[in-house]
Amino acid sequence: MAGPVTLPRRVTIREVGPRDGLQSEAPLAVEERARLIEALSATGLPKIEAVSFVSPKAVPAMAGAADVWARVSRSPDVAYSALVPNRRGAEEAVAGGGFAALQAFLGASDGYNRKNVGKSVEESISDVGDVVHVARGADLTVEVSISASFGDPYDGDVPAERVLEVAERVLAAGAEAVSLGDTTGMGTPSRVWDVVGLLRQRLPHVPLNMHFHDTRGTAMANVLAAMEVGVTEFDASVGGLGGSPFAPGANGNLATEDLVHMLGDMGIETGVDLDKLLEVAGLVESLVGHGLSSQVSKAGPRWRGAAGRSD
Numbered sequence: 001m002a003g004p005v006t007l008p009r010r011v012t013i014r015e016v017g018p019r020d021g022l023q024s025e026a027p028l029a030v031e032e033r034a035r036l037i038e039a040l041s042a043t044g045l046p047k048i049e050a051v052s053f054v055s056p057k058a059v060p061a062m063a064g065a066a067d068v069w070a071r072v073s074r075s076p077d078v079a080y081s082a083l084v085p086n087r088r089g090a091e092e093a094v095a096g097g098g099f100a101a102l103q104a105f106l107g108a109s110d111g112y113n114r115k116n117v118g119k120s121v122e123e124s125i126s127d128v129g130d131v132v133h134v135a136r137g138a139d140l141t142v143e144v145s146i147s148a149s150f151g152d153p154y155d156g157d158v159p160a161e162r163v164l165e166v167a168e169r170v171l172a173a174g175a176e177a178v179s180l181g182d183t184t185g186m187g188t189p190s191r192v193w194d195v196v197g198l199l200r201q202r203l204p205h206v207p208l209n210m211h212f213h214d215t216r217g218t219a220m221a222n223v224l225a226a227m228e229v230g231v232t233e234f235d236a237s238v239g240g241l242g243g244s245p246f247a248p249g250a251n252g253n254l255a256t257e258d259l260v261h262m263l264g265d266m267g268i269e270t271g272v273d274l275d276k277l278l279e280v281a282g283l284v285e286s287l288v289g290h291g292l293s294s295q296v297s298k299a300g301p302r303w304r305g306a307a308g309r310s311d
């Protein structure tokens with residue numbers, strides 16, 4: 001490639017810190033989780049995955065979703081979503097009210113899916129149908145996250161055709177958008193071009209979100225690769241918090257501040273105020289009680305570093 005490729009002018013970021021970010025941390029208090037959602041809501045982020053209605057036994061840090069949600073003072077400028085595993089979760093989310101979308105999920109292959117939810121992909125597709133049924137009754141859209149789309153830590157490489165097949169199945173079940181998860185950071189740019197290229201070609205009108213993990217240092221390169229093949233929406237987690245409790249070593253969601261910082265310097269609009277977001281990263285650090293994996297929260301934005309130099 002001899003020069004810059006065509007990149008989007010604007011990218012939508014869906015913040016997943018309050019859900020994906022916190023799920024493998026020691027549980028925070030209900031009011032702390034609500035405070036985090038409110039702080040993120042004031043940064044300009046257009047979408048926030050706020051809570052998940054999963055089994056509190058399976059994921060203790062996500063217990064009390066209805067209480068957290070009831071306590072949040074919601075911004076009219078933010079589309080909030082809830083992660084739901086099945087009909088029961090969807091019904092709880094609908095009862096809570098105020099969500100723009102429900103997020104269902106399954107793995108691209110059986111290995112990760114069985115570890116995550118104890119079911120085959122086939123059984124999970126049936127759960128997606130149940131979630132769609134509940135969501136339609138409440139006028140909510142359903143987006144489906146396909147985990148381990150760029151490699152499964154148990155089954156190994158996942159062919160692009162398999163990801164396409166699962167995407168087609170969940171769309172046939174009534175989902176309106178698809179998110180591809182690199183749950184354990186097995187993706188690289190060539191795999192992104194391969195999988196996303198096929199989906200864009202075969203499902204050109206389906207909204208497509210990418211959920212990258214920086215487990216092996218490839219998340220930001222994968223963002224660039226995905227933008228090159230037409231992706232304009234990304235998940236990210238403030239501070240780089242999170243990972244799946246069912247995927248050992250899956251730490252490190254792509255950090256929101258790192259993404260906002262890079263895109264901002266590339267002239268790609270996100271609508272997010274980086275300074276406010278960095279303040280939220282500070283809040284997150286104090287809430288979880290340990291350092292963060294994000295880079296910009298440690299180094300500061302590039303212009304701030306330059307201004308501090310005396311030579």
Ligand code: MG
Nearest residue numbers: 020243244253
């Ligand atoms: Mg994640």
